[in-house]
Amino acid sequence: MPNFSEKPTIIFDMDGTLLDLAYDDFIWNELLPIRYAEQHGCTLEQSQQTLFSFYQQHNHTLKWYSSRFWTSQVGVDVLAMQIEQKAKVAKRVGCTELLQYLKENGYPIWLATNADAAGLQFKLEETGIAQYFDVIVSSETIGHAKEFIEFWQILQQTHTFDPENCYFIDDTEKVLNGAEQFGIQQLYSILQPSTGKAPRETCKYPMLSALTDLIPILEAQASQQDKEQKKYA
Structure with a gap:
């Protein structure tokens, strides 16, 4: 008999999803190019071109998310720069x-982020959202990185969860692809990850306009489970 009493695990991404x-x-895209140009005595345009090349080379790799890696590559203390601007960290509406x-x-509420441990820590302190999570994991x-099935395999070995009774919400399609490959079936993306950019027009996965749009989805599932449970009563 199915276990109708077990609520699904809800796993969130952080940047672009909750924040x-x-x-x-x-x-x-704005501050680092300025700091890089100042550090290396080049024009802002040259700085932007150099950084764009770096970004393209390492995008969606574990290095991409590492403050230490970028500090070593660009000669700017990237973590210190982020913390300096921490007042700009903001929760998305409905978070x-x-x-x-x-x-x-x-x-059960989990946070699974590609942010490195140091970046994760200061954002949790700035937003105060750590109190809500049962599990918090950095790639x-x-x-x-979460883009790869190995992330999910190791996560499940470390913190047991059922991919078939799980929701995962992330703003990056490649990350959702990795989760889908692992076997998570309830996958949602975000319509407008950044308030500084227009909403997305297309995505492979259903998109949440407001984070609270997830609530009626979960309530509908719970209602369906109640109906199924009555069949076994």
């Missing part, structure tokens, strides 16, 4: 409301 990606866009709802209704500690 506004406008902060990261500012750091990497607290959704997390509070999940907590009050007994859902740096796993040893693989």
